[in-house]
Amino acid sequence: MTLKFVIPEPKARVLFMPTEFFDTLKGMFRSSKNRIVISCLYIGIGELEKELIVSIKNNKHIKNLRVDILLDKQRGTRPEGKLNESSVSVLSDLFSYAGDLNISLFHNPLLGAVLYNLIPYRANEAIGVMHMKVFIGDDRLILSGANLSDSYLRNRQDRYILIENKLLADSVHKIVNCIQNMSFSVNADSSVHWGSDLMNPLVDAHTFREQYYRRIQFVLGQIREDILRHTQERVQSQMSEADSGGCHVPGSHPSTSDREDFFSPLFVKNESILTVELALQSGFSSPPIYDESCMLENMLKNVKKYDQSLIISSGYLNFPEIFLKLFRNIYDNLCFKKGKIRFITASPAANSFFKSKGISYYIPLGYTVSAHMCVEFITKNIVSVFKNLNRRDPLKKKEKVCTDIYLEYHKPSWTFHSKGMWLIDDSFEREVVGSSTSGEDPHVGRNPQMENVPNSLCTSENYEQSEKKKIPLLE
Template sequence: MDEMRKDLLQILNWFKTVSPCFGVCGRNVRILDTPTEYFEALKANARKAEKRIVISALYLGTGALEKELIDCLHNVSRQKSSQGLKVHVLLDYTRGTRGESNSRSLLLPLLKDTETTVQVSLFHTPELRGIWKKLIPERVNETIGVQHIKSYIFDDTVIISGANLSESYFTNRQDRYVVIENSPEVADFFNNLVSAVSSFSFQLAPDDTVGLNNDLELHPYLGDQGSFKQEARKRLQEVLSKDFFRTEKHDNKESENLQINTSQSSTANSGENESGDIKVSENKSKESNSVEGDVDTWVCPLVQMGIFGITHDHDVTQGFWKKALPNSKILMASGYFNLTDHYMDVILQNSRANFSILMASEEVNGFYGARGLAGNIPAVYTHIAKGFYDRICAMNLEERIKLFEFYKPQWTYHAKGLWYYLPGSNLPSVTFVGSPNFGHRSVNRDLEAQIAVITTNSQLKEQLHQEASNLWAHGEAVDEETFQQPHRQVHWLLRFFTRYVRSYF
């Protein structure tokens, strides 16, 4: 047990050198299991909010459940705007304005009714410009790059997820959802991140026009691309640097307490309960006075915005895989399995952990059965998965790296992230959860964010283990026969084109 705690301490100390880390109480972190729970949590927390509701997603659907959610926001805003409640929604421009009925049109009544307290921001990638913006049709233009962060803030409660805000995500599209309550530092971080992205995004007006903030002289697709990217990067780095240096000071004390507790049974500042949890008394500094009780869990935000030269999430993810201990276990999930070549090389050659990777089967891929070219997308992912499986076999790594496909009748699959089990442990101590899929798009094209959660709280570890178990319960092992089935044969022309379009998936 002592050795296991020392291993976790090393992980925590490493995270604190590469990311902001916020200490929280494990009992304030809750894992949701189903889309219905996610939908109800969004509404319940919105009703309770008093000072801020900050929503960041790819898009907002236009079905009955989405309208129910907007009605909830509308009612809360009407009731509490005079008391200081502010509502801010950040979506992607291309996805949020697709079609006649869209996210933009759904949000207009809310904006018109409470204009002074509601803000709607629409991020437009600077990569979509010139002749391509004119020629590439709707839906296809989203492959160039989108705002993909999924964070939902209600006062000091944050829901981090990979799920969007549409009917399938509220009913039968499996994703992941982590609720962090009573954590103003985590809430402030994501609020600041959303505000930074919004500062160089379009702002929706009540008359259905869009414009840029007065302090932004650069246009995302009409002005100089390099200058716009440089300004965006500057604004984003201000958020990342500020929170990184703000957390270093008080987190060092928490690490010292954890270090003491790995070698002593009890101290004045820390202790261990019967279940083996490591408890660290919170350092009540001016910079960290938000957590009530003992800190036993750390939340480390990871941000990836490749188009702006911010590769934080990528660097931490591959670094974590490299640092994973021999005989440790990483469960990894991706709704769209399209690892970059570098990620593949790290897993195959540079990591010593055992991997179990859960992908979407073709039948639960969100594009399965789609009309037109989109209907070929599941086959593209099959081809990519087979290429990775072939490399595993060629290197005789079938025992260390195992692939599974998620299948659940009448459901689609969108879960992503990882769970890390220390050697000899039956429960995970670390999880990554958020919007990245570990693929080309996540690394190079889209705006992404997730959190790494490091915990010694036994109940939270049990929740995480149960979450993973629920997902892998629908996993079917992948072997050579998987790709030999007649319906899994990929046309040679599609295999040929995959090498050229892979970075758009």
């Protein structure tokens, strides 16, 4: 089950460039008064990453500031560079400045004690990693797929949505804290210890997986109660204003009454709306949590119903079969209507493995082959061809659409990491933003069963009496 946040008159905007992402983070870390929260796979050891850490040190409220940092244990402790630095080592200096600092390292329970001692660094990350990527400064948060390392802050194209909302920030912070309480803790001397009340996953991984499920479900339940209470208070406030004659309680918009998946509340009108739906994917838990997969399936099933255009962006395209079939149904339907479907992915030169040494040299080629196989499956639907033999014009349109369904990102010296889905029509825009890549990665083993991944679905709408105008969320 997902978490839905309805934000009226939202303060939200898209950050378009890595430098804008870096500058925004730097400003948030330097000016926050109450909390700073960082959750990502790892933090790099370069100058830009260290500059972000310095901005936290220079925060004048640092002694009273709560700083929570959550990283993946395998990636966060991997030594790099001539000095064998790691995420933990570059962060450890914060202990001398912050009054309330908590650095946590999540260990994926699929990497049990035996595998942990047998598989070397880098290779053990293929078993599964902590992939939550969110950055919070007070009530502002950035949903992204970027890690805090040099390329992500300089020349690696990603996507970032900045939202200011206390309930959303509090809720995401609760999820991060919950994961932290089920993780290893970093000491001031950079050593790591297990201080959780749960079973250590390196001692009994199966028990930990069961405990993880119960603990995360309990926290998600608390957040749902917070959302319900906040919604009730807002409705009561509007009703009170209406009873006092201060305003008119808006009615529902007739054109959306039949949309059972439309996440905006019916009592809102003449008001900009941003709906953020958060989903968690933890396939390693017992039982597994597949909220993200369910959310995406439900969203894609409604594309055909409402004839929306669908744009998918990912560093590589290697979809599970169920999504390939959904894309093919959408493609067959939209080809004869106004909508379109389009896939955007990295060109071989925009892949981070481009011209690398060893066997990884062939990874970009593998990505390209996988992408073309996906497009072939989606566009070559023989049943649809025979079904529309007598419809010459639609078939011509379908042939034309085939030529621009697949686009590759290429910018000299840049790599591409932007991941998301956009649904667009005349009435509203919806975007899925998360840190998971579309499909199962045959090279690093990142798939729905292994990772700990959050995802979000954003719907924006602005009701106006004359026409609907979209808020600047997806410019």
